[in-house]
Amino acid sequence: MDVAAGRVPAPGATSARWRRKLRKVGFGFSVLVIVSPAILVFLWMLSLSLKNEIDNLAYPPVFIPGQLTLRNFVQVFAENSMGL
Amino acid sequence: MTAAASTLAPRPGFLARRRRSYLLFVAPALLVVGAVIIFPWAFTVWMSAFDWKIGSVAHFVGFDNYTQLATNKRFLESILHTFYFTLLAVIFPLILGTIAALIFHREFPLRGMLRSIFTMPMMATPVAVALVWTMMFHPQQGVLNYLLSLVGLPPSLWVYSPTWVIPSLVLVEIWHWTPLIMLIVLGGLAALPTEPYESARLDGASEWQLFRYITLPLLAPFLIVAAVIRTIDALKAFDTIYVISQGGPGTASETINLYLYLQAFAFYNVGNASAVVVVFFVIILALALLLLHVREKAKWT
Numbered sequence: 517m518d519v520a521a522g523r524v525p526a527p528g529a530t531s532a533r534w535r536r537k538l539r540k541v542g543f544g545f546s547v548l549v550i551v552s553p554a555i556l557v558f559l560w561m562l563s564l565s566l567k568n569e570i571d572n573l574a575y576p577p578v579f580i581p582g583q584l585t586l587r588n589f590v591q592v593f594a595e596n597s598m599g600l
Numbered sequence: 601m602t603a604a605a606s607t608l609a610p611r612p613g614f615l616a617r618r619r620r621s622y623l624l625f626v627a628p629a630l631l632v633v634g635a636v637i638i639f640p641w642a643f644t645v646w647m648s649a650f651d652w653k654i655g656s657v658a659h660f661v662g663f664d665n666y667t668q669l670a671t672n673k674r675f676l677e678s679i680l681h682t683f684y685f686t687l688l689a690v691i692f693p694l695i696l697g698t699i700a701a702l703i704f705h706r707e708f709p710l711r712g713m714l715r716s717i718f719t720m721p722m723m724a725t726p727v728a729v730a731l732v733w734t735m736m737f738h739p740q741q742g743v744l745n746y747l748l749s750l751v752g753l754p755p756s757l758w759v760y761s762p763t764w765v766i767p768s769l770v771l772v773e774i775w776h777w778t779p780l781i782m783l784i785v786l787g788g789l790a791a792l793p794t795e796p797y798e799s800a801r802l803d804g805a806s807e808w809q810l811f812r813y814i815t816l817p818l819l820a821p822f823l824i825v826a827a828v829i830r831t832i833d834a835l836k837a838f839d840t841i842y843v844i845s846q847g848g849p850g851t852a853s854e855t856i857n858l859y860l861y862l863q864a865f866a867f868y869n870v871g872n873a874s875a876v877v878v879v880f881f882v883i884i885l886a887l888a889l890l891l892l893h894v895r896e897k898a899k900w901t
Contacts, residue, residue: 543703543706543708544708546703547703547708547714550696550699550700550703550718551714551717551718553775554717554718554719554720554721554775554779555717555720557721557729557732557733557736557775558720558724560732560736560743561728561732564732564735572735572741573741574741575740575741575746576746577741577743577746
């Protein structure tokens with residue numbers, strides 16, 4: 517199309533290219549919208565598990581806490597025999 | 601030829617012997633089905649005719665349990681809750697799952713990875729999922745109200761509001777089971793023939809027309825299968841509801857399953873609970889027949 521129009525692309529060609537780009541961005545956005553709930557809930561689960569109890573009750577919620585802790589995991593294994 | 605035919609012809613007693621050996625092979629299956637399916641079922645029907653609390657003597661009351669159920673407001677409401685929950689929990693995953701399948705059917709970078717991420721909820725344990733959502737639903741400390749406040753919406757009570765508890769529970773169900781619908785529909789999309797699309801494009805059909813008049817009708821059998829699976833799952837839903845709301849607030853989200861569980865294992869009204877089981881079974885059977893009928897109609901011709 518560009519070749520046929522010569523060096524300077526015709527206005528129609530640019531708008532078509534823009535539209536194509538816009539459609540791509542829109543599609544990417546829809547992918548993001550549909551995948552994000554799935555991933556965010558799991559990330560939030562992970563975040564909850566790595567935080568101290570006090571950070572879990574914070575409002576507004578902290579996604580990445582200043583102080584990460586593995587205490588919750590240690591506690592789970594310490595308090596349950598887990599069939600071992 | 602004739603010699604071979606004569607050797608193949610059944611000898612006297614051949615059929616009788618064959619039938620006997622069949623019976624021998626069928627017997628184990630018959631025994632298992634009888635012990636695992638037929639006996640419990642018959643026992644439940646039998647129990648539903650008794651006024652029986654665990655720990656006391658059972659009295660035969662005939663159909664009294666059923667007549668009581670017919671006027672039991674709590675039970676009748678639980679039927680409505682079940683239907684409401686099922687309707688929402690079938691329609692939304694179907695629509696969203698189809699959209700997701702159409703998106704994932706296209707080629708784009710990282711498609712495989714994103715598809716696996718999208719199917720992750722399906723693999724999570726229901727109780728764990730329910731616990732995380734319980735925390736997210738919390739009216740004061742929950743993330744969802746924080747997200748609502750970010751976009752300028754007023755906070756919601758989520759599962760603590762009688763009107764919103766069922767939609768909130770359905771939200772969890774949607775999150776949990778949309779991937780399954782997506783997988784079924786994606787399989788359907790992969791099986792579609794390409795010729796109708798080519799000829800329709802030549803005729804100048806728009807993308808929407810392609811979807812509406814070719815994809816959707818060809819996809820109908822898959823959508824029906826997905827709807828059947830979803831309906832059965834939504835009717836059976838217990839774990840998420842029990843963990844998140846325990847049928848509350850009050851009895852606002854008490855489905856038949858929850859009511860049944862409370863009657864049998866909290867109040868020990870075994871006779872009453874058995875009657876509920878029988879009624880629930882009839883409802884499920886009726887729905888299944890209806891869906892089968894729809895499925896017959898939607899078959900490819």
